[in-house]
Amino acid sequence: MLFFFGLFSLTTAVGEYLPVREFLYRYVPMMNVFRFPSVFRLFFIFGAILTGVFYLQTVFKNKEWKVKPIIVGAISLAAIFSILLIVALSKGYLSIGDFIKIHLFNETRTSTIWENIAFNSIVQLVVIATLLLLFWKLKNHKKLLISIVILTIVDLMVSVQLNAQYTIYNERVIVSEIASSIKQLPKGFPELQTITIEEGDHLPSLGPPLWQNMNTFQKKITTKGFNSFSFKSYENLEGEYPELLTEIKKNKILLLSDSVFHEKDLIKFKKDSLFNSNQLFFGEADFLYLKDRHFESSVNDIAYLKSYDAANFSIDCNVKSERMLTIFQKEYKGWHAYINGNKVPIFKSNLNFMTVIVPPGKNEINFNYQNPVLKIASYISSGFILIAIFLISLDFFRTRRKVQKLQSN
Numbered sequence: 001m002l003f004f005f006g007l008f009s010l011t012t013a014v015g016e017y018l019p020v021r022e023f024l025y026r027y028v029p030m031m032n033v034f035r036f037p038s039v040f041r042l043f044f045i046f047g048a049i050l051t052g053v054f055y056l057q058t059v060f061k062n063k064e065w066k067v068k069p070i071i072v073g074a075i076s077l078a079a080i081f082s083i084l085l086i087v088a089l090s091k092g093y094l095s096i097g098d099f100i101k102i103h104l105f106n107e108t109r110t111s112t113i114w115e116n117i118a119f120n121s122i123v124q125l126v127v128i129a130t131l132l133l134l135f136w137k138l139k140n141h142k143k144l145l146i147s148i149v150i151l152t153i154v155d156l157m158v159s160v161q162l163n164a165q166y167t168i169y170n171e172r173v174i175v176s177e178i179a180s181s182i183k184q185l186p187k188g189f190p191e192l193q194t195i196t197i198e199e200g201d202h203l204p205s206l207g208p209p210l211w212q213n214m215n216t217f218q219k220k221i222t223t224k225g226f227n228s229f230s231f232k233s234y235e236n237l238e239g240e241y242p243e244l245l246t247e248i249k250k251n252k253i254l255l256l257s258d259s260v261f262h263e264k265d266l267i268k269f270k271k272d273s274l275f276n277s278n279q280l281f282f283g284e285a286d287f288l289y290l291k292d293r294h295f296e297s298s299v300n301d302i303a304y305l306k307s308y309d310a311a312n313f314s315i316d317c318n319v320k321s322e323r324m325l326t327i328f329q330k331e332y333k334g335w336h337a338y339i340n341g342n343k344v345p346i347f348k349s350n351l352n353f354m355t356v357i358v359p360p361g362k363n364e365i366n367f368n369y370q371n372p373v374l375k376i377a378s379y380i381s382s383g384f385i386l387i388a389i390f391l392i393s394l395d396f397f398r399t400r401r402k403v404q405k406l407q408s409n
Contacts, residue, residue, distance in 0.1 A: 006047020013040035034229055056148065060141055070135060074128050081121040081128075088118030120162055127155050173209055181206050182217055189219050189309050197223060197328060198249035221253050221328075231330060233351045241266060241351075243275045248328065248350060250277040254303045254315065255326040256358075258295030262287045263351070280326060280349040290347065293357070296321035303358075303365075311369035318362045326355040327367060334371035339363050 011020045015037040024031040130151055138144040193200070200222045205214050214220040223245075237245055244266070261269075261281045269275050282290060298320040307314045313327060324347075329335075331348045337356045338344065340363055349355040354367065 002047045003051040006044040006051070009040040009043035009047065013038050013044065056145075060145060070132070074132050078125055078128050081124045085118050085121040085125075088114045088121070116162065120159070123155075123158060123162070127151065178206070178210065185218060189307075192221065192253065192305050192308065194252065194304075196250055196252055197221070201249070223249065231352070234330065237351050241270055241275075243270060243273065244279075244281075244350065247275045247277040247279070251328065253305055253328055255280075255328070256297070256301050256303055256317075256319065256323050257326060258297050258323060260287065260290045260295070260324075280324065280355060281351070282347060282349055282355075286347040290324070290357075293322065295323055297323065313367040315365040315367075316362075317358055317365055319358055319360055321360050323358050324355050325358045325365065326350075326353055328353050329367065332369075334369050336368050336370060338366045338368065 008020070011018050012024060013021075015021050021037040021040075026032070131148070134144060134147050134151070138147060193203075200220055201224050203214065203218075203220055203222070206217060210217055213226055214222045215225055255278070257278050257280050259279045261279055263281045263283055266281055269279075301319040301323060303315055303317040303319075303325055305313060306316050313329065315325070315327070317325060326349055330352055331346060331354045335346060335354060336343060337346050337354070339356065339358065344356050347355045347357075356365065358365065
């Protein structure tokens with residue numbers, strides 16, 4: 001079961017080259033919340049390793065093994081790698097001498113994928129031949145086990161080095177330089193600059209490969225990011241209403257507004273190019289609650305971000321009349337808002353952001369992210385890991401006692 005699940009994961013990992021990933025993305029819950037199908041390759045690796053472990057466990061537990069499955073499996077794998085090698089050579093993709101001299105273990109992307117496939121195939125053919133030789137020559141099970149472990153470690157180390165240039169490093173990126181740049185950044189969360197969101201998107205960054213991760217390393221408030229996960233609501237705003245997003249970026253992180261519209265007006269405003277930076281669009285229930293309230297703006301109204309970190313925003317606000325305050329932070333389950341220490345409801349505006357109603361006068365507003373489900377999940381996960389370690393240790397010592405008892409008898 002693990003092996004075939006691994007094969008299924010491998011077909012998913014190749015992404016657009018097979019229809020499996022698209023099917024999962026469209027029809028299977030939670031499969032559309034991350035971008036990179038290549039992560040599925042891990043399940044293939046785990047499945048392959050565990051399958052091999054189970055087989056070797058059976059072999060050494062029974063003190064015997066069936067030769068036929070080993071030979072059939074080895075020949076099948078050898079045939080696959082031989083076919084790949086022949087195809088690569090027939091296309092003229094591999095000059096072994098030049099490949100070893102120029103590309104092997106070097107930080108370069110000038111080699112073709114077929115050159116790497118061909119050379120990897122040669123390595124795996126050598127590994128398979130060595131494995132068969134070990135099964136044939138070594139009759140002592142302990143020596144055979146140690147030899148297989150050593151061969152596996154060598155194979156893993158060589159394979160990692162051969163494929164690292166595609167999955168680990170880039171010849172244009174020097175890790176020591178990146179680490180040095182990050183160390184020069186101030187610790188903690190810096191004082192926020194009084195600039196618009198659009199201006200924040202164009203602040204100097206660390207450069208490749210971190211240029212889109214200003215929020216992560218420089219702790220800047222920005223719309224730029226390169227993350228594995230994405231929100232449908234933000235993608236909807238970015239894709240369906242780019243004009244509104246452009247207007248939103250003209251604001252700073254905070255917006256005092258009295259402009260209430262229904263989300264159904266988005267289509268009309270888009271068609272007639274009526275968007276401006278002060279507008280807030282709400283869902284049905286929030287719109288019905290807000291539309292009849294008396295919001296009134298004043299030139300002396302002010303709101304500024306006093307302090308912030310990854311899960312907290314502290315805001316001082318002074319308004320003459322009741323106003324709506326919007327913070328351009330993604331509205332998400334777990335965010336809570338407090339005005340002068342009292343919890344207040346959060347309204348989702350412009351499909352994504354958090355808006356609260358601010359009473360007249362001076363107010364201290366706090367947005368705080370708390371999600372106990374995440375803590376509970378981490379506790380459960382940690383608990384199961386500890387239980388697994390305990391059971392494995394218990395089984396190990398029980399087995400050891402039995403062996404010692406048998407040896408003493």
